[in-house]
Amino acid sequence: MVTLLDVIIRVLVGIAVLGFLAGSAMFLIWLERKVSAHIQNRYGPMRVGWHGVLQAVADAVKLLLKENIVPREADKLVWWLAPFFAVVPSVMAFAVVPFGKHIIVQDLNIGILYITAVTSICVLSVFMAGWGSNNKYAMLSAMRSAAQIISYEIPLTIAVVTVLMFANTLSMQGIVASQAHRWFIFHPSLALAFLIYMISATAEVNRTPFDISEAESELVAGFHTEYSGMKFAMFFIGEYTNVFIVSAIATTLFLGGWQGPLLPSPIWFLAKTYTLVFVLMWVRWTFPRVRIDQLMGFAWKVLTPIALANLAIAGLLLLK
Amino acid sequence: MIRYFSNLGRGFVSLIKGLVVTFKNIFSPIITLQYPKEKQAMTARYRGLVDLRPDRCIICYQCVRICPTGCLAISHKVQEDKKRTLERFDYTMELCCFCGLCEQVCPKSAIYMNKLYEVTAYSRDKLHIDLLNPDKYAEWSNIVVK
Numbered sequence: 001m002v003t004l005l006d007v008i009i010r011v012l013v014g015i016a017v018l019g020f021l022a023g024s025a026m027f028l029i030w031l032e033r034k035v036s037a038h039i040q041n042r043y044g045p046m047r048v049g050w051h052g053v054l055q056a057v058a059d060a061v062k063l064l065l066k067e068n069i070v071p072r073e074a075d076k077l078v079w080w081l082a083p084f085f086a087v088v089p090s091v092m093a094f095a096v097v098p099f100g101k102h103i104i105v106q107d108l109n110i111g112i113l114y115i116t117a118v119t120s121i122c123v124l125s126v127f128m129a130g131w132g133s134n135n136k137y138a139m140l141s142a143m144r145s146a147a148q149i150i151s152y153e154i155p156l157t158i159a160v161v162t163v164l165m166f167a168n169t170l171s172m173q174g175i176v177a178s179q180a181h182r183w184f185i186f187h188p189s190l191a192l193a194f195l196i197y198m199i200s201a202t203a204e205v206n207r208t209p210f211d212i213s214e215a216e217s218e219l220v221a222g223f224h225t226e227y228s229g230m231k232f233a234m235f236f237i238g239e240y241t242n243v244f245i246v247s248a249i250a251t252t253l254f255l256g257g258w259q260g261p262l263l264p265s266p267i268w269f270l271a272k273t274y275t276l277v278f279v280l281m282w283v284r285w286t287f288p289r290v291r292i293d294q295l296m297g298f299a300w301k302v303l304t305p306i307a308l309a310n311l312a313i314a315g316l317l318l319l320k
Numbered sequence: 321m322i323r324y325f326s327n328l329g330r331g332f333v334s335l336i337k338g339l340v341v342t343f344k345n346i347f348s349p350i351i352t353l354q355y356p357k358e359k360q361a362m363t364a365r366y367r368g369l370v371d372l373r374p375d376r377c378i379i380c381y382q383c384v385r386i387c388p389t390g391c392l393a394i395s396h397k398v399q400e401d402k403k404r405t406l407e408r409f410d411y412t413m414e415l416c417c418f419c420g421l422c423e424q425v426c427p428k429s430a431i432y433m434n435k436l437y438e439v440t441a442y443s444r445d446k447l448h449i450d451l452l453n454p455d456k457y458a459e460w461s462n463i464v465v466k
Contacts, residue, residue, distance in 0.1 A: 039345050042350060042351075286342040
């Protein structure tokens with residue numbers, strides 16, 4: 001029996017998650033700009049608020065006020081839906097992310113499977129944006145991105161499966177609980193899985209060195225070339241939410257989730273997640289973009305065989 | 321097979337090296353300036369706007385004669401004791417090509433080029449500068465040097 005109170009609580013939780021998501025995306029945009037600036041011996045944003053913390057807010061306001069331009073020959077329905085497909089799967093993935101001991105929207109017993117399923121929808125948004133724009137750069141970018149994301153999903157999923165073999169559960173809280181004595185990253189086989197996961201995740205969220213779908217020098221801005229205003233902002237929010245999601249999943253699967261001494265569990269979870277986000281940014285501002293043949297070769301000739309071998313070795317280790 | 325793994329290993333090591341370089345740079349000092357607040361000091365030989373020390377000028381007209389664009393104009397008057405005093409020393413900045421010849425030719429270093437580089441004005445008559453006016457560059461010279 002669902003009472004009115006239940007509904008209100010659910011709505012409030014939903015609003016809290018959306019608020020956290022928007023805030024987190026803005027914070028990450030600011031952090032990315034700061035990290036990139038300091039790596040290049042610059043200041044980065046300094047004017048809006050203390051050390052430019054409100055820069056992302058100013059940018060959001062600017063984007064909200066901008067004109068919404070639709071290309072004349074665009075495939076209107078697909079064009080309009082694409083930004084929503086970029087944000088909604090990321091928001092849906094938040095439903096099973098364990099932020100703390102009891103802070104989880106719904107602890108599904110197939111949590112990690114649900115996340116894998118939901119986050120693969122993101123590739124659709126890229127392809128829809130590319131197709132709907134009726135722009136050659138956007139289309140090329142969408143084709144590349146689809147090939148890239150589908151290729152890298154295989155090693156990513158195999159790395160996740162390796163963890164599941166040790167955890168014996170698909171529930172996110174269950175995976176965290178099974179790391180009570182030892183985080184999975186300290187297991188040699190799973191440390192390799194962690195590396196494979198992080199590399200594939202970088203490719204999944206289309207970040208440098210795997211950002212061929214947004215290669216400015218070749219493709220203008222890639223699939224969101226034609227988007228402006230709030231729709232562009234939604235792609236941006238989706239991108240940074242995805243960065244947060246992959247780091248949160250890596251924290252849950254390999255770094256013991258919210259577990260840690262002394263401090264409350266949400267703080268541990270956020271600290272670990274933002275550390276991984278920082279690593280992703282650090283990688284982004286260090287490495288150059290790889291070529292498309294190198295990218296596909298790396299996925300199929302290096303990551304997938306190693307992930308499979310790692311899976312087999314992990315299985316042998318579990319047998320004894 | 322051996323080459324495959326040695327390639328991977330060497331690639332991995334080189335990536336780690338790159339990451340170490342960028343990580344060190346995060347904590348190294350920042351070399352850019354917060355531009356409108358902090359400004360870079362100009363070098364000793366920088367040629368900015370033409371400026372004048374009126375007390376040194378001997379009214380020899382050499383700067384006027386050498387100026388390739390004719391942007392300088394002087395007039396003087398002779399007093400009863402045959403001493404000459406400057407009456408006008410006009411500088412038309414919109415014509416100036418910042419060649420520095422006036423500075424080179426001046427025997428008393430009365431005319432020189434200062435270090436101002438942010439020189440824009442909303443109206444053209446602001447570019448017609450009276451070099452005898454001590455406050456001529458007041459609105460352009462609020463430079464804070466780091």
